[in-house]
Amino acid sequence: MNLAPVNLAPVNLAPVNLTSLNAAGASGAALRLSPLPQTSLAASSYHRAMRTALALLLVLAASPALAESSCSDLIERVRAATGAEVAERNADFARFDAGPQTSLTLSCAGDQSSVGAQYKGETVPPEYDALFVKAGHAVTGIAPDRLREAARQAREGAQAKRHSTVDVDGARVTCAFMRKEPGALTQCAVLQRPST
Structure with a gap:
């Protein structure tokens, strides 16, 4: 504009x-x-x-x-990186369908934007990590191998204590594991932290 x-x-x-x-x-x-x-x-x-x-x-x-323009740019970057389809969006949020029982959510907040991947199930498929890493890299620019390792550590911690966070390159990867009535839910997100 x-x-x-x-x-x-x-x-x-x-x-x-x-x-x-x-x-x-x-x-x-x-x-x-x-x-x-x-x-x-x-x-x-x-x-x-x-x-x-x-x-x-x-x-x-x-x-x-x-x-809105900035969020549209982030939505397009996540869509292009992951191949996920936008299912819902507004000025500062988007939800993507990313395969069977898998979705992505994007929250646009400038230098504090975040993206998360949710899987309805207890044991995530191998594609989950690749999807999370691609989306996280598109939003934060953090190297994929660093994101993959942080997500692995956070997910292992969440299996043991339901919630875990790992700091990586100015961002925070957080994973949670929940057992709900319809079934288990595994979710991980990478949240940018404002530079001080």
Whole structure:
């Protein structure tokens, strides 16, 4: 999205002399508004504040469009890397169908975006690791072998204590294993951590 530069020319708004307004209203005379004398410093400060406020409004108005564009880029990268089909999406989230009993979820949050892979079952198939690594690499840029090893460690930890995390290259891989009524669920996610 290209935003054209905005030329913010000073606006000459004169403050109203409230003493004249009150006196005219009390005497029943016609209201006559007289501007207060302005100093160049006060006018300059006022104009600077107005330009700053307008610039902030323009940035805030553009933010949702930029966020949606950024999320669309991430969705496309995950789709291209994994071959998974987008099943659901909105401005900052997408869910992908990625094969039998397998799905991906993407949460777009700038430098704190995350992607996860869910498998409905206790023992994940070999394709699960490849899918998770491709999606994680597409979102974080972390080397696939580093992601694969972190996911293996986190999944082994989750088998023993239901939930486990492993830090890798400025991100966190977290895996969880749950037994639910319809069956077991294994899920792993890689979450980017903000740079400090």
